[in-house]
Amino acid sequence: MLNALRLPRTRAAASALPRDTRDTLFVLGVIAWVVALQAAHIPWWTTALTAVVLAWRARLALRAAPLPGWPWRLGLLLLTLGATFASHGTLLGQEAGVTLVVVLLALKTLELRARRDAFVVFFLAFFTLLTHFFYSQSLLTAAGILVALLGLLTALVNAHMPVGRPPLAQAARIAAGMALMGAPIMLVLFLLFPRMAPLWGTPNTDPSGRSGLSDEMRVGEIAELALDDSIALRVRFDDPRPPPAGLLYFRGPVLGSFDGRQWRPLESGFPRERRLTAQLRPRGEPVGYEVTMEPNRRPWVFVLEAATAAPELPGGNRVRMSEALQWTAQRPINSLVRYRAQSHLDFGHGPVQAQIGLQDYLQLPPGFNPRTLQLAQEMRRQHGPGPAAAPALVNAALERLRTGGYRYTLEPGVYGRHTADEFWFDRKAGFCEHIASGFAVLMRAMDIPARVVTGYQGGDTNTVDGYWTVRQRDAHAWTEVWLQGQGWVRVDPTGAVFPGRIGSVQRLQAPAAGFAGAFAGALGNLNPTLVARLRATWEAVNNAWNQWVLDYTQGSQLELLRALGFASPSWQDLATVLLGVVIGASLLGALWALWERQQHDPWLRLLRRARQRLARLGVASDERTPPRELAQRLKAQLGDGPAVQGLADWLLRLEAQRYARDSGSTLAQLRQEFRRLAWPVRRRA
Template structure:
């Protein structure tokens, strides 16, 4: 069976197949963000259209297209509950782009597909602005430009390579303009949103913590934030990045204190710090929550473009809008700090409350410990040390596969399973503390990170999401206690992380080339970080910093507008100069002949654009007598002009074009012949 080659196909079929391949790449990048039926439908339509093109069959009629459109609308409504909004809109534009290929009969229809595809490219930024996404979009853009250039070459069979070369040249010529607009065009609020991501069964943070419902935790290796410290970073055991604080417990789920209830009393932060601050810069990935992650504990609000930032009573930093795009901010924190009330307060009762009827064996253990160590507040530090020692020596383990817990999660952890990840350990510890009448709560966030030796940034991943606890002690306030450090000390001090099970191939590659894998990963993440720092995080402040570097002392938006206007004017003048120069380079021989023709026309000798110099010389000799020296000089000059262009082989004494141009300026032209003569 002979193999199919693009060169053997008719041009129309070849062009259709190429355009379908580009459309497939554009919509294929959305596979992870659209419903399964959308991917299946678009794939089926594109294959159907390709078969029709290969076999030369007619396109389907309007009933087919209308039926597919109605099916798409119904499926979109059933999936998203609406046909409006971001996710539903992306689903519709992907399907409509592919359906348009079923009525591509003329160049006009192809142009509609081009512009729909360009618009669809923009929707990829709703979900990711990573370097990999940008590379995929650039490839799709070059493919669409190639198809567009090819559509404007209707005659003959121009090769796709030729069209691609022209498209690449157009993109290269437009690159300086894009760079100037990127640097100087006023920064607007981000147009892109990010999709909500379910964190069930994956490491990461959420506003609640449901204990014991996940049988197996899958470590998410995606990046949560990157940091660059101005000086020496804190010790590993102090890298705690604070997130939501969970105090309400209903026996199954931990939630933040719901302060909207009038029965709730607030506990002021009363933050006091000591020592020199740690200064650092954070680049935080979008997480669609109104949270900022700072190293414990920060006293000053970081500046986030377009957002107001405040610290709540739990020392968590909150913004007035979700963080839907990459954001960079500077902060300073004190690793030595104290917060919360120093004396007993009524609001602390909310932090010893337990739901009735849960964890009876843990309550009994608390009564036993109280009998052994005393009931007064002075016994609380001793009780905390005793519980931590129980975790260290009681055969408890830190694992990703603890199995599903039952109703009484604390009882099962302390007495039966004796294994879990940080949420089991922290929850069980707080339940026991509250049973001991010691105020306690869970703090979630990130702990640890890893240094990328290539760019000097610390990388904190979703797998570094952590839950620790705070207990309240008289005279000290809230004190951090991390029970996981007693079960698995390496998790905190040495950044040792559990690894999710790998496949056979991935495991073999890691075992054979561990150093190479680590180096490639570090290089890729350093490259992504550079993309984040210099492209995605090029903010309004960065534009003003650029003006400062250009010599502006106190730059403003007016200065930015003047600079942009000046660049536009200079670029326009350079373009005009280039056009003039380029026009001068167009065949100076033809330009010289045109000047001679215009001069002769003024003398009464008309000629066409295609009249050669020899014919012009003959007209001159016929019009003026042979004794007119000026006419004979012009005729001889025209003959030399023709010889300079067409004489082969060239003689050594042949006039150069520069010589002919000089002679033209020195020619004596004959007088016009009047009618009376």
């Protein structure tokens, strides 16, 4: 009830404001929305300073107070420059530039006096809108920018209506019409304008983290792991029945160097001719699929284990495979990419006989994990030494994980110096990195070459669009051990501790607190099926946005030309089509303007034709002469003959049709009478 009473009061108060105050507050609101969209990507002080300046300017507008003088503006400008340099270490570059643009947009409102200043603010705000795409091109970002764009267009249209107090709703309707009329042009430019590369393109000490991938793995420094639900990959399999989730391992960085706390990629000290090679041996039929990968700012290209051919990335970004079967691109993946691949889920790789390069995968740092080394000696005495005992030793370690009371948890706590010892003997708990690291250390201690492989495992099917969705929470770490006669063999020790983690059967849920916990609790009260359906629908819409908008690349443009009938399309063909569309649109616009001109006020057009005929008879007039005055001048010039009287009566009926309530004549009837009129003859001097 209180809200219902406050709304009319708010509207009444807004209608009582002077127009300048109302328009200024509207512009400040639109600018606040533009800055709010950028708040997650700029320093906190930028948002705070912008909010203070906008609130100050709104207060001045409500009180009709004078704007601050140049000392205030100069002081705020110097403060902004100093704070920007302190935050970014420079005044140049993308991050510093965006910060300066946002604050300068707010500071410009402090000298918003005339319509000229308003235009500067509008176009500076339009430029600030473009900077949002530096950080995100998602559907939500596009929707927020569209709202800001309509608000700025409304303010711009309102600024061109200087007379009276036009309602903002009228300016908003005109702005929406302008946006709709510009939509076809935007669509054509989106489809045909040449795709160009963008012009731009700290260690974590907090004992908490989020799931995801890195080029290194620090064991035991993360006390609590939060599952990141953001999407990493979307996969569409050629076969409508995808392989079982337990077989879906998307290979990423391979880590072979261990210093006691941290795993890194191995840099072999052996000459190139003595290093290990991939020696991939695929078996069975390949699985074909298409991957849509979110930007990760890294050169990693994720494919299912194991792909025999390199995926083709757009923009000539070549991909190569390392000897550890990891695919990497020449340049980091800074934008959404889509590529096809074929993988053999059954394969072998690596040398099948012992080579000198395998010694790198036996190295352990001295002074770490003494109890794990002792356990390795006991297991070797039990199962025997030598390469022939390696399979039995691997199975024995897995059996210890299954039956030794080990747990998979997202809250293992911070480990000490001897991470493998704490895992095997003390805590017996951890997430996949603890388990994989402890298993690899034990294998190396038993003279079995081992390394840690990171990537993504499992995923879920979106029931709306059929895509297989892999999230950051599906980031996983497993191990590979080298066995005589087999080569490198995948061993996932996490499956021995918690079988539900492998695939998509069962997932741990990270604890939620605060607002997130309350929100999750509110959703939990709803129908779980409905919540899952809404989420799948939203992700399918986002996927469609990614497939049809963000992933519309140079290759997509050439495919469009092929669909239009070009056998071997090139950039010359693309320019020709674009030029033809521009010329055709210009001609259509000219025809539209001509037709609109013909349709513009047919009454005035008929009066203009009558005035032109009367000018030939010597009756002078101008655009402001009404029909009644024309009739009087006609009689004064040519007398009172029948033809003159008929023409004068027609002019009076034309005026009555325009201004009388019931003239008795339609414009069509008057137009027909005009063609049948008997025109008098001009008098000669």
